[in-house]
Amino acid sequence: MLKLEKLNSETFEDIVEAAVKEIARHDTSWNNLQAADPGMTLVDLLAWLKAMQHQYMSVIFPESKRRFLELLGMESRPVRCARTLVEVSGAETDLPIPEESKWRAGELVFENRTPAAALASRLKSVVFRSGERAEQVEAGQLGQGRLFPIFPGLGAEPAREPREEMELFFTDPIPSGWVFSLYVSLQEDPRRTPVQEGDGFVPLARLSWEVYTGDGWKAAEVVRDDTHGFLFSGLLSLCHDGEMIPLEEQGFALRVRLLQDGYDLPPQVRDIRFNVVEVFQQDTLVRQDVFHGPAVMESHLGLFGRHRVFVNGEEGWQETGFSLEEQDGKQVIRPQQEGGGETMVISYGLDEPQGVTLGSGTGFSHQRLEFPLVKKGILDLNLLIGRGRGEKAVFTQWEKREDFYSSGPRDRHFVMDAEEGILQFGDHVQGVMPPKGEGNILLGRCRVSRGKEGNIKAGQIRKLDAFSPALAALTVRQILPASGGEDGEKLEETLARAEEALRSGERAVTEADYQALLQKIPGLIVENSRVLTGFAGPEDRRITLVVQGAGRAREQALPSYEENIRRVMDRHRLLTTQIHVVWPRRVELVVRGRLAAAPYGQDAPGQVRRRMEQFVRDLNQNFGSVFSFGELYCAVDLLDCVERIESLSVEPVGEYIQKTTADDILAPPNSIYHITRFELSFTGSL
Template structure:
C-alpha cells in the first residue's frame, strides 16, 4: 500500500462535501443535489481528478523540480561570501600587501581582493568651499553616519573640495583614495560596496577637474596644476569607488580657509561643468583601503603565458606565493601537465648540467614588493618551457599539504571520495587534476572540469561533481562522464581549494582587525572595516529557489510594453530615477500628438531625484538611461529618452469662508502646491500625472478640502511653459511629456458674513 503524502490532507469525500457546501452560495438556483443530478456527477468527477492530480504532484521528487528549474535557466544559488572594505593604518614605511592577504574577524577569515601599496601618508583636513561659505568637514569624515556635501547643496561651477596631506607627494608616487558616497535612490548599491555594475555604461552628469598646488617650473612660482588622474571609478563623483592620481610636480604648502592655521599640502577638486541631479554627498574619504572577501584560500593555481625564450621569468603577487608552498607545472605537447623541480643547490640557483637540461626553476621571494618570481633556464642551464599558456604556479598553505592528494582511483565507474577534512561550502570551490601514466612510466596530470551533474557529460568528458552539503566528490560511470584511470598510488590531486561563504561573514564594523600571518603582524600595521561586511549568504534551498524563480519570471527584462519601459528605466544602475513615463508612437518635436504618430518609436520621459522643485536630467543622465534601455528594446523600436516639460500653473481664486478662517489663505495655497507638484510626496501621495490637463474641477476640489471653505466664488488659471495651451473654458492643456509645478498662487478669502 502506497503511503499518504502530506501535500494535501483532504480526501475525495471531503473535496466533494466542500464543493457541495458552496452550491447555495455560488449557484442558489441549483436545488436538486441528489446523486442522479448531472451537476453532482461532475462534482464527483472533478473531485476525483483533483485528488489524483495532487497525489501525482506530491510524487515529483526534488531532482525533477531541479530539472524543471534548469529548463527555465534557474538553479539554486551557491553560498556567497560577504564583502567589505578594509582600511589599513599606522604605516611607518612603504610596504606592499599581496592579493589574498588574510585577516580575521573573530572566527571568520577575510582575504584582500587586490595587492595594495601602503605609503606613510595621512589625510589631514577636508574643506568644502562654495561662493557663499567654506566649511572644514574633517570631523564629519571621521564619523560614518554623518555625510557632507562635496560642493554644497547646489554644486555650482567653481565649487571646490580640498584634501590636504601630512607630507609632500612625490611625482612618481601613486596615491589612491576611496570615496564612499551617500547614493540616494540609485540602483546597484549594496551595503558597504557597490554591486558589479557596468561603470562604462554610466555617463556623468557633471564634469570635475583635479589639481594640486605644485611648483611650476615654467613660471618659476607655485600654483594650482592638473594632476595625472590614473583611475576614476567614481565617474566624477557619480558613484562610490576609488580614485588614483599622481602629481606632475613637487607639492608646495599653502593655506586654505578655514584650515589656515598653517600651510599644508593640498589637492583640489573643482566643478567645471554643473549638472548634478543630486549633489554628491560623501560619507567617507579614506586612504589605504582594499576590498576583502570572506574566504580562506588553501590552494590556488595561476596560469601564465610565456614566449619560450631563454631565462624567462613570471611573477605572482599573492599571499600564498609569498608565505605558502610553491610548485610549478609546465604543460606538455599533449596537453597534460608535468611538475618541474625547484633548483636544489645551496643558494637555490640552477647549476650547469651536461645534457639534456633538467626541468628545474628558480624561486625568489621579495616581501617588500609583495611578489614571488619564478625564473626558468636558457636551454643550457635549465630547460625552457614551450611558448604559450603553458606555465602554472600552484601555491598552498602548509596545512593543506596533507590534504592535497584526495585518493587513488581504482578504475571503476561511479567513484566517490569523502572530503570531510575540507569544509568547502561552494560547489565551485575545488580545482582538480588526475594523474595518468606518462611515456617514461611516471605521472603526468590532466585537468578535470567541475559540472553540476553528469546529464550532459559524454564518455570521454573529464568531469567531476562536488556536493558541498555532503562534502563528497563524484566521478562519472564511463557513459556519462569519464572514469579516472587506475593507479597503484594516490593520483587524484587538488590544485585549488577555497573555504568560506555564508551569512556568518556579515560581520560588524571594526571586527576585521587580526592578522593571520606572523610576519605581516610584525609590520605593526592596523586594519579594520569601517562599515558592515555584506552580501554573505548560505546556499539556497530548493524551496527558496522556487520562490526566487517565481519572482524572476515576473521580473521585466525585455522592453515591449509601456510598463516594461517604465519599470526597466527606473532600475537603471547608477541613475537615481524618481519618475518615468513611456509614450508610445511619440518622438520629440511631434506637434499634434496623438493625431500625428511616429511609427516604431517610443519616448521615455525621466525625472531624476533632486532637491529642486523642477528636477531636470542632465545630458549624461539621459544617456545613461538610454544606454540601459537600448540593450533591452526590440530591434525594430527606436527609443528617445527625454526630459519632462515643466509648466508653471498659477491659481487665482476668490474663496468664501467662515469668519474664523479668513486668515487661512497660506493653508489653501499649500493644498494647491501639494496638488500641483511633479514628484511623489510622502505617505504614498502621487505627483501630477504626465500630460494630464489641469482642469478647474481639480482646483475646485482641492480648495474645497480646506477648513472653513464655503464655496469658491471665482477662479482662473494662468500657465507658463512650452507647448502649453488653454481651452475655451480656462483649463490648462499639457503636452504628453508635460508636468506641472506651482507658481505663486493668489488666494483671496472673503468672510461669509461680509457678502
C-alpha cells in the same frame, strides 16, 4: 510556466481493474479472474510494468532540470562571499600588502583579492573650492555628522563652465606606481538605483583626478570608482606616476576637478578615509599560478606557504624540485628541471600531513573519493591527476562540473556531492576515470567561503595575519558591516527564480513594462514617469517616455539621464520600436480671486494658498492631467476658513494650452502645473 500532465495518475489497482474489464469484453470463456489463475499473474506483471513506465515518464530528474535551466540561460548561484572594507594605520614606511592576505574576525578569514598598500602618509585636511572661494576642513572634522558640498558652487542649474574642485592634503607623498585607496562616505539618496558591474552606466558628471608634482598638476589614473562620480558611498582606487612635492605649506596634494556638470543632486560628503582595503570572506587553501617567465611569488601563500612545482612537458605537467631565490627584492622560484617555457606553482597552507594530496586513483569506473573540505562553500576547485609513477608521472588538469550529463568519454571532469562530501569521477563513457596510481590525485586550486555566515557587524576584523612584523603591527579597523554573503543556491531555489523570471519577462511591450524599467535605470532617480504614443501627432509611431528625475532633473533635460535611459531601453525594447525621451513641461498659473473669510477664521489666506498648492501637487502625479476649475473651486469653498467665494479665476501661461467653456485647462500630455502668482483678496473677519 507550462503545467505538465501527470502521467502516473492511475494506481496499480486501477490498471488491473481496467485490464480485467477488457478481458471480459474480448473473451467470455475466461471467467476465472481470481489471483490463483496463471493468466492473472501475467495481468499483474504487465500492470506493474505499465505503472513503472508511467512513474518514470512523469518524473523529471535533477540532471534534466539543470539542462532545461541552461536553455533558459540560468544556473544555480554559487556561494557568494561577504564583502567589507578595513582601514589600516600605523605604518612607519610604505608597505605592500600581498594578495590574499589573511584578515581575521575570530575564526572567520577574510582576504584582499588584489594587492593593497599600507602607506605611511595620512590625510591632513580637505579643501572644497569654488573659483576663488574655498573652505578648508581638517581631517578630524570629517565623520562628525556634518555634510560638506564637494563642489560648493553648484546652483539650481548645471554649470556650463564649472570652476569646482576638491583638494586633499597628505602628510607624506604617495609613492609613484602604487595603487592607493580612499573610502568616500556620501549623503546618498535611497531612491537612486544602484549601479552593478556590466550595467554600462554613463556617469552624470565628468571628473579629473590629479596630483601635485614638481612639474605642476599631473593626471592620476582612476583604477576603480565605486562612487560612480560621487553618487554612492564607496571605494576609490587611484595610481599616479609622478613625484609628489608639497603644495606650499599645506602638504602633498591630490585634487579632483569637475569638468562637466550633469548632477541631478550636487554631491555632499560625510567622511573620507585613507589606506582602506576591500576584503572578502574567503579562505584560499590552495593556489595555482602558471608563469611564462620567472615564477615571482607575490601572493600570501606564494610568499609564506609551501610549494609544489611543475614544468610543462610534451604530455603534461611533470613535478620537479626547485629553489627559492631573491631577485630585485622579490622571491622567485627556480625549477630544477627545464620545461616548455611554463612553470606551474601550487602554493598551499594546509596543515594536513598529506598537503595537497587527496588520494590515489583506483583505475575503476565511477571512483568515489572523500573530500573533507566540502563542509565549507566551495568558491573555486580543480584537481591535478597524474598518470605514471615517480618522477615520470605526468599530471593534467581536471575541472569540476555539476554533473556528467554533457561530459564526453575524453573529458576530464569530476562531480562533487556536497551533502555527502564525496568527489565522483567518470566511467570513460561520460567523463574519464582517473588512472591507477599512488597519491596521484592532487588539489590544484581550492578556495572556500562561509557564505551568509560572513555577514558580520563592523569592528569585528581586528587582525592581519602576516609573517612580516611590520604588517603584523598595523592597526586594523573594519569600518563597514560585511554584507553580500549568500549560501549556494539549491536546485529548487533556482527553479523558483526561473519561474519568476519567465513570468516577469525581459522585453518592454506594455506600458507597465516601460514603467517598471524606468524605475530601475542604474544610477538615476526617477520620481515620476508616463508612457505615451502619438505624442507628436497621429503619425508619430514612437514610444515617448516622460521622465521626471530628482533635483535639477525634475523639469530640465540632463544629457546623462537621457543616455542612460536609452541604453537600458535599447536592451529591452522590441526591435522595431523607437524611443523618444522628454521631460515635464511647466504650465505656469496665475490665480486671482476675491473671497470672504469666515468669522473667527484663522489665517484664511495661508490656508487657501496651501490648499491650492496641494491641489496642484496631487494633479501633477499624472502628467498632462486636465486642470478642473470646478474641483479647485469646491476644494477652496469647503475650507472652514472660507465664508464664500465672490470671484475666482485661474489663468495659464504658455503655448499649446486651451481653456474649455467650464474654465478647465487642457495642456500637453507631458505638462505639470505650477502656481507662480497669487492675486487674492479677502473680506470679512481674518
